Amino acid sequence: MSKPPSPEPRRTLTLRDVSEASGVSEMTVSRVLRNRGDVSETTRERVLEAARRLGYVPNKIAGALASQRVNLVAVIIPSLSNMVFPEVMTGISDTLEDTGLQPVVGVTNYSPDREESVLYEMLSWRPSGVIIAGLEHTEAAQAMLAQAGIPIVEIMDIDGNPVDSAVGISHRRAGRQMAEAIIAAGYRNIAFLGTMMPYDHRARKRLEGFEEALAKAGLVLVDREFYSGGSALLKGREMTEAVLTRSPQVDFLYYSNDMIGAGGLLYCLHKGIDVPGQIGLAGFNGVELLDGLPRKLATMDACRLEIGRVAAEIIAGKHPSGQIGGEVIELFPTLQKGDTIRG
Amino acid sequence: MSKPPSPEPRRTLTLRDVSEASGVSEMTVSRVLRNRGDVSETTRERVLEAARRLGYVPNKIAGALASQRVNLVAVIIPSLSNMVFPEVMTGISDTLEDTGLQPVVGVTNYSPDREESVLYEMLSWRPSGVIIAGLEHTEAAQAMLAQAGIPIVEIMDIDGNPVDSAVGISHRRAGRQMAEAIIAAGYRNIAFLGTMMPYDHRARKRLEGFEEALAKAGLVLVDREFYSGGSALLKGREMTEAVLTRSPQVDFLYYSNDMIGAGGLLYCLHKGIDVPGQIGLAGFNGVELLDGLPRKLATMDACRLEIGRVAAEIIAGKHPSGQIGGEVIELFPTLQKGDTIRG
DNA sequence: CTGGGCTATGTTAGCGGTAACGGCAGCGAT
DNA sequence: ATCGCTGCCGTTACCGCTAACATAGCCCAG
Structure with missing residues (x-):
């Protein structure tokens, strides 16, 4: 399998490469790539052209460390193979779409211990928020959630005491x-x-x-x-x-x-x-x-869809309630009698 | 919603906090927390105790930047709401379980443009590998994959030219x-x-x-x-x-x-x-x-399960074939005649 | 023509970890 | 006593990027 004839699989590119290729400082390149701050139209284009030509992909790890901001939202759910959570995910993704935030899913298989370790793992990436299914967690998980210092939304269920916010129905x-x-x-x-x-x-x-x-x-x-x-x-x-x-x-x-x-x-x-x-x-x-x-x-x-939507809105800070956190939002399911209950 | 009475939601903890609390250098704390290098049993315990007591969660962003190593594997699939990809995911998760690697899913909804942007986003986190469905991608996506400098496994399909490795069946x-x-x-x-x-x-x-x-x-x-x-x-x-x-x-x-x-x-x-x-x-x-x-x-x-399993093995570098990359692995589906074909 | 307020760009100092190396006991072998 | 280990731990220098501030033109009111 010969790869396409790239001159040399050289070390991965950095801002410096782009800055050299376009004759401006790294800072300016950074500004262009993030659409932040004032950059003249001509430099912007020169920079973009160079970035594109080199195939530069920014390093969000470095960016996140420097800016102390991560555009990830941890979503922790028990399973993907039933029909319910994928739909919640859809609600979340749709809402997050135009916020610059990105969901990252972790699956627990209904195991509290696995939930704890998935949570730990995700928190170690310092996400901007956590959406987690259910109100029941291990003690350690509860503590992590409480200490995380970011918005937490527990979803699906409201029969219990949320750490922060909750969105769901009363089962x-x-x-x-x-x-x-x-x-x-x-x-x-x-x-x-x-x-x-x-x-x-x-x-x-x-x-x-x-x-x-x-x-x-x-x-x-x-x-x-x-x-x-x-x-x-x-x-x-x-x-x-x-x-x-x-x-x-x-x-x-x-x-x-x-x-x-x-x-x-x-x-x-x-x-x-x-x-x-x-x-x-x-x-x-x-x-x-x-x-x-x-x-x-x-x-x-x-x-399900609504739960995902609302949870994401809370994380993105654009929920109509306007509150900062600690809200419990109860949704009300409707009973569909279908054809299998008489009367 | 009053939070549990934590003394002060203080800034998030760093290695320094743990190092001060346990009276050793940050480096030693780091070693303990990663189980790497020699640390005496007594210090190890002192450090662990302090970390646990403070509720320290390591910052993988900083760690990844410093070590140039990320334990994430990007998995890019078209959908989660049919029955096929969740099962592939299961195969991947199961295999990655004990490698220290963690899958991160991105969903494209069968849109090539969305695939391209999801890929870009994921690559910007510098994952250790990419598992992506299908052999058809935008030109830009192809280029990114080829340049990424990490193992790429295209899954599900083998009727075409993979960028690197491929695991799937011939549809x-x-x-x-x-x-x-x-x-x-x-x-x-x-x-x-x-x-x-x-x-x-x-x-x-x-x-x-x-x-x-x-x-x-x-x-x-x-x-x-x-x-x-x-x-x-x-x-x-x-x-x-x-x-x-x-x-x-x-x-x-x-x-x-x-x-x-x-x-x-x-x-x-x-x-x-x-x-x-x-x-x-x-x-x-x-x-x-x-x-x-x-x-x-x-x-x-x-x-499906097998595809996930093998793809993950290739990324984890523990596929029996022992090759480094560029392998095409064809699996052979069996026809189940069930009860709906006569004869 | 001069000072103030733009705008466009550069410089500096980290972000929180880890690789790499260095130092220093303690200890058996020479 | 000297050497060379090995075991344990600290120091230093970044990783690649961005916040914050500094700077340099430039335009216009006074």
Whole structure:
């Protein structure tokens, strides 16, 4: 593989190279490249031409050290492979787009220890802000966030005490609302199917809110089934089969996410079960995927895009509230009954 | 929101703070914190204790500038919201895990210009390597890659000329193979349904290979349908309906990805079409999702995890081939006939 | 023609670390 | 006693860039 005939892969270029090539001081080159300060049009062009010709790429490491400013925003999330966080990312990226800030993602795989170390790693690059999923962190992580001296936004969830700002929905309330809708529709033998991950606090809170509302109506879950890992769609089928076999009296299945709910829905339809007459179904997240299903699954959207958008606005200091930090912004998901809750 | 009662949000800590707190030189602190060089056990502990107590987080910006070493690997991909790149990311992360290297993702949304600017931005942080999707880049991007002086790995595709190394599959060959299997199964009236994105070169190459094999058998596509954006599952349904309405003679539908293929499959099953008797279906990617479908869609896995793994190994300099760079590693996807190709 | 206020550019001093080298005990071998 | 180690730690000189200030023309009011 012969590389293109570059004269010599010489050491990487610096401002000095550009300054020499264009006959001005390094400072002037720096000013041109950052569009800062006054530079005459003719020098500007001479400098730009030289930079382009040499293929100069500025060294942000040196720049950041000198200016004590870093245009990075640390974004720490549990996973990229479900449908929810990529959409949050989209909201963040879109909003950051024209602020000069850039998101840098770290993935924790729902592990608190990994979260701690990812956070440490990212903070060591001195970002201008942190967006981090959830309100539950290790003690050390909490301390780092509190001491960082930069805006912190905890996203997705507001049931707890944020370090600084928070943007999200109340999962407890979401669980409650869904339970109320289900009860109102006349279902009484309700089962829960969800993830077992010990650290998915938001799924846990939804379940808590759900059971709370059931209790208020004098009901308890008739059955529950948990899973971890694997193809969510397939797991949804399997779990549904397991529950329906074990507890034939069940008339409603509440899933902790849409993906397994979709699996359950496909299973029920395949089995010829009357949905929502005989059995009702509901999921959580409001993922786009559902639009393509034979029947629309009842769900609640989690305001993912909006969460990303608002979090980014807070970091960029352009949130309408105008506050400096320490705000808790609650968003309100809407319940979409779809075709799988009767009434 | 009162913060925890930290005595004073004082300026951020430096090595000097730790060195004063532990009564040794900054250099020694640096050595302890990096586990490098000889330090007596007692001083090491004194330093660590002080660092922990103060909550010191090293400044990698300064460190990187001084040492001319950055433990970041730039990963530049078109999207995070389909199922393919997250899995590549997983392969990369897993492999980088114990090398001290850290991936940093940039997303281009399939836009060459955005790719160029993301690349520029990332190179300005002087990463130790670049993993970038595809072989097609703007001229400027090509130049930057060639000049960067660090290992570059272009992933997913090997039908073209890599700047340095490449890891991927031949999409042209993949398209050909699928066509051959379809023809061998006796289908003759074949339609293509896929993405319209002008910059999805890999989908384009698959289609090219596909048509090439058809031609060799004296066949041409009976129909074709393109889309962009929206819920892939839903689009799959809609496109399938459109094609079947327009060209009732069609007996095979080749989709450019599994997601729209799944939508098509659900549509066909819903319409009571005999699959694979009356109509056969095939997708591409081998996503886990398919496992949960009522019938398994024929597909070809794209070796996503493996691609990520190998790319990361090359960057980390621990690929078995032992070469320094400039290698092209072709992986071979396997065709899974599933339940949607007869025979 | 002179001082003040531009504008366009250069100079100086770090930013917070680390590479490279230097120094100095302590200690066994000669 | 001398030498040469090795183990531990400090000093010095940057890394490549930018904030802050200094400087040099230049124009115009007084």
